Amino acid sequence: MSGSRSARKSFVTPHMRNIPRSGIRDFFEIVSTRKDVISLSIGEPDFVTPWHIREASMDALDHGATAYTANHGLLELRQAIAGYIAAGFGATYDPRTEILITVGVSEALDLAIRAVAGPGDDVLYHEPCYVSYAPVIRFAGANPVPMTTGVDSQFRLTAGMIESAITPNTRVLLLNFPSNPTGAVLPRSELEAIARLVVKHDLLVISDEIYIELTYDGPMNSIASCPGMRDRTILLNGFSKTWAMTGFRVGFACAPPEVLEAMMKIHQYTMLCAPILSQKAALEALRNGDPDKAHMRSVYAQRRNFIHGRLNEIGLPCLLPEGAFYVFPFVGGFGLTAREFSLRLLDEENVACVPGTAFGACGEGFMRCSYATDLDNIKEAMRRLERFVGRLRPAAT
Amino acid sequence: MDELLKLLRQNALESPENLARLLNQPVEEIRARIARYEADGIIRGYQAIVNEDRLDLNRVRAVIEIKVTPEREGGFDKVANRISRFPEVESMFLMSGGYDLLVFVRGQTLQDVAGFVSERLATIHGVVSTATHFMLKTYKDQGVLMFTEPTHERIQVSP
Ligand SMILES: Cc1ncc(COP(=O)(O)O)c(C=O)c1O
Numbered sequence: 001m002s003g004s005r006s007a008r009k010s011f012v013t014p015h016m017r018n019i020p021r022s023g024i025r026d027f028f029e030i031v032s033t034r035k036d037v038i039s040l041s042i043g044e045p046d047f048v049t050p051w052h053i054r055e056a057s058m059d060a061l062d063h064g065a066t067a068y069t070a071n072h073g074l075l076e077l078r079q080a081i082a083g084y085i086a087a088g089f090g091a092t093y094d095p096r097t098e099i100l101i102t103v104g105v106s107e108a109l110d111l112a113i114r115a116v117a118g119p120g121d122d123v124l125y126h127e128p129c130y131v132s133y134a135p136v137i138r139f140a141g142a143n144p145v146p147m148t149t150g151v152d153s154q155f156r157l158t159a160g161m162i163e164s165a166i167t168p169n170t171r172v173l174l175l176n177f178p179s180n181p182t183g184a185v186l187p188r189s190e191l192e193a194i195a196r197l198v199v200k201h202d203l204l205v206i207s208d209e210i211y212i213e214l215t216y217d218g219p220m221n222s223i224a225s226c227p228g229m230r231d232r233t234i235l236l237n238g239f240s241k242t243w244a245m246t247g248f249r250v251g252f253a254c255a256p257p258e259v260l261e262a263m264m265k266i267h268q269y270t271m272l273c274a275p276i277l278s279q280k281a282a283l284e285a286l287r288n289g290d291p292d293k294a295h296m297r298s299v300y301a302q303r304r305n306f307i308h309g310r311l312n313e314i315g316l317p318c319l320l321p322e323g324a325f326y327v328f329p330f331v332g333g334f335g336l337t338a339r340e341f342s343l344r345l346l347d348e349e350n351v352a353c354v355p356g357t358a359f360g361a362c363g364e365g366f367m368r369c370s371y372a373t374d375l376d377n378i379k380e381a382m383r384r385l386e387r388f389v390g391r392l393r394p395a396a397t
Numbered sequence: 398m399d400e401l402l403k404l405l406r407q408n409a410l411e412s413p414e415n416l417a418r419l420l421n422q423p424v425e426e427i428r429a430r431i432a433r434y435e436a437d438g439i440i441r442g443y444q445a446i447v448n449e450d451r452l453d454l455n456r457v458r459a460v461i462e463i464k465v466t467p468e469r470e471g472g473f474d475k476v477a478n479r480i481s482r483f484p485e486v487e488s489m490f491l492m493s494g495g496y497d498l499l500v501f502v503r504g505q506t507l508q509d510v511a512g513f514v515s516e517r518l519a520t521i522h523g524v525v526s527t528a529t530h531f532m533l534k535t536y537k538d539q540g541v542l543m544f545t546e547p548t549h550e551r552i553q554v555s556p
Contacts, residue, residue: 206455298400
């Protein structure tokens, strides 16, 4: 009897087998066995896409827009993006050669990494961070090098931290501010210090700015607008968070022509183009969606104030996040790991929050709470969390 | 509009403590500001928004367009003032365009409203003509949709 599956070696490459499962997926599987959970674990807006944006998609469907678009995406949309980035973020791009429409920032990230990093290259990124970064770097055969941030720097990355992580193999620096899961934002001065370092060491920056429109307390700063950076930055942004369009799967990359062309090569052979109905919706968002994004931003900002206030009252200290829609409280004061805390909270109070370790080892002791959910849910979750912490506290002395 | 008023318009039952947290301001200040809005007549009351179609009230609502002759002194205000006193009148506005006053009324029956228009409104000195439209169904009232939108469940945990 030859060829029994267990005896035979796996069909899957060792390379893929070595990539760990996402901590988010693990947690999802536990949560999905339960009913009536209040979830603060959701990394997407709770708003439904604004009606006029949905309507643009429906109109396009009515008019028979069911075909491929140019590989780069609709030129009209690329032009609108060029205007949007120039006006809002201070970097100018040629819509014909420097902008690519992608299937979300997810695809853009993959293209960017594959275009500029390969075997032997180190890619620096900061933790705690979005779950995709390390795996996507590995898919490209490159070497993910995390830099740890913590409360002492308010989860901000500093030029000093980067400087000490740079090696002769460092090619790329991957940034995500405002950050998922911490909500940290970098001040302009720090971005400029980082930019000087990047120029000095001849690196390239991939900047995932998907949450940039959800910056609450100050100006929105893109590193692409720092001196010397436009030509060594791949700027990634999209429509998922800003206009509550996660299901449309549409994002974009802006980069100098040579880099964009390399990304485009992968895109044309693997994706062909982003869905046309989503591109039409994205165009409507850029043309007429300013009031919607402003409204959603102000609602998030109020919820942020609320949840930040309540968590600190409850005795789970957290920084006031300056962006995105997450708070990252410290839950390590009760003799439990982040995972144990999250699982017991789920078990005893039916509230789901992702343990900080899903975002990197340095997330130990923390928990990500998303406030992209209705205020009533947040209130009830905080009541339950307060009760839970009240029970833990006597034991923690 | 000020954020506090916006929040109260969405939910007048929100506690001052929660309003304070949402706006990141001391609760005493929130209380004082609400009191000031009330005293200044900017906040004129708090009401539940009820979907009356769901209650078996057997009531009818109508909108009436009224043309009036303005008076030498006080213009439209004098007639408008009189009309606005009727308990049947729920809301009322001075309008630009083809007529002058737009009046929202309610009554027990169609005859009720018809009687109100012909006997009490039309007979007022200064009222030139009226056009009455009965409302058939409420889709949205005071910014609130009266049908429940189907909600699409998001996945419970996502990155
Ligand atoms: C930091 C970050 N980057 C990228 C993405 C993916 O976004 P998209 O929907 O555009 O693929 C997410 C989604 O959660 C995110 O949090």
